[in-house]
Amino acid sequence: xxxxxxxxxxxxxxxxRLGVMSILIVNDNISFNDxxxxxxxxxxxxxxxxxxxxxxxxxxxxxxFIGRKTSTTYAIxxxxxxxxxxxxxxxxxxxxxx
Amino acid sequence: xxxxxxxxxxxxxxxxRLGVMSILIVNDNISFNDxxxxxxxxxxxxxxxxxxxxxxxxxxxxxxFIGRKTSTTYAIxxxxxxxxxxxxxxxxxxxxxx
DNA sequence: TTATTTAACTTTGAAAAACAAAGCACTTTT
DNA sequence: AAAAGTGCTTTGTTTTTCAAAGTTAAATAA
Numbered sequence: 562x563x564x565x566x567x568x569x570x571x572x573x574x575x576x577x578r579l580g581v582m583s584i585l586i587v588n589d590n591i592s593f594n595d596x597x598x599x600x601x602x603x604x605x606x607x608x609x610x611x612x613x614x615x616x617x618x619x620x621x622x623x624x625x626f627i628g629r630k631t632s633t634t635y636a637i638x639x640x641x642x643x644x645x646x647x648x649x650x651x652x653x654x655x656x657x658x659x
Numbered sequence: 660x661x662x663x664x665x666x667x668x669x670x671x672x673x674x675x676r677l678g679v680m681s682i683l684i685v686n687d688n689i690s691f692n693d694x695x696x697x698x699x700x701x702x703x704x705x706x707x708x709x710x711x712x713x714x715x716x717x718x719x720x721x722x723x724f725i726g727r728k729t730s731t732t733y734a735i736x737x738x739x740x741x742x743x744x745x746x747x748x749x750x751x752x753x754x755x756x757x
Numbered sequence: 758t759t760a761t762t763t764a765a766c767t768t769t770g771a772a773a774a775a776c777a778a779a780g781c782a783c784t785t786t787t
Numbered sequence: 788a789a790a791a792g793t794g795c796t797t798t799g800t801t802t803t804t805c806a807a808a809g810t811t812a813a814a815t816a817a
Binding site for chain 2: 564565566567569571574575576577579580583584599600601649652655656
Binding site: 673675700701702703704707708711728729 | 774775776777778779783784785
């Protein structure tokens with residue numbers, strides 16, 4: 562039998578990062594604060610998970626302005642979309658024996 | 660918007676425990692060694708994850724014999740089955756926006 | 758104009774979790 | 788008798804998680 566977890570991406574073990582990705586895959590330009598409120602996290606915790614996702618090039622940061630006020634938003638990258646979908650596929654395959 | 664990760668079970672963050680559950684939900688009486696080989700883990704690592712699942716009462720250990728040789732097998736409990744399914748439902752809901 | 762608040766972080770440090778390696782008790786195989 | 792397998796536990800290191808506090812810069816309230 563083949564190892565059923567071999568195709569799961571370690572980065573998506575964390576339900577927080579899973580949550581971020583599932584939000585970003587349907588919403589572009591979500592702000593730090595939106596994510597923080599949706600996922601009910603502290604600043605530091607969210608920032609560090611966003612960092613992990615950014616290092617992996619699964620998300621991109623956009624620093625922009627609303628008027629003259631800075632506004633940071635996050636978006637999923639092509640690689641992120643692909644990796645996330647691959648992870649979901651692997652999950653599905655693992656479970657489809659049900 | 661409702662927190663999309665609130666219903667995910669923290670115990671199933673680990674892809675190893677996810678793997679164990681996905682094997683046990685379809686196979687009863689899987690041995691330590693079977694799991695170890697299927698998931699490609701060291702003894703210590705597997706044992707500690709099995710312990711976590713046992714503490715949570717998601718799996719049960721059966722110590723038996725094959726002939727006169729000891730044989731330990733693992734099985735999912737009703738609670739384990741229920742919790743695992745609830746987790747998968749939560750995952751599905753989180754992702755169904757796709 | 759001074760004070761407070763908000764956004765988006767970074768830094769720090771503690772606690773928890775993951776993991777490999779080695780040891781162990783017991784049994785079977787050679 | 789020696790080697791090997793099963794199912795662990797113990798030990799110790801590395802990694803990860805997380806909260807709290809500090810930071811910079813702008814916006815708003817007093």
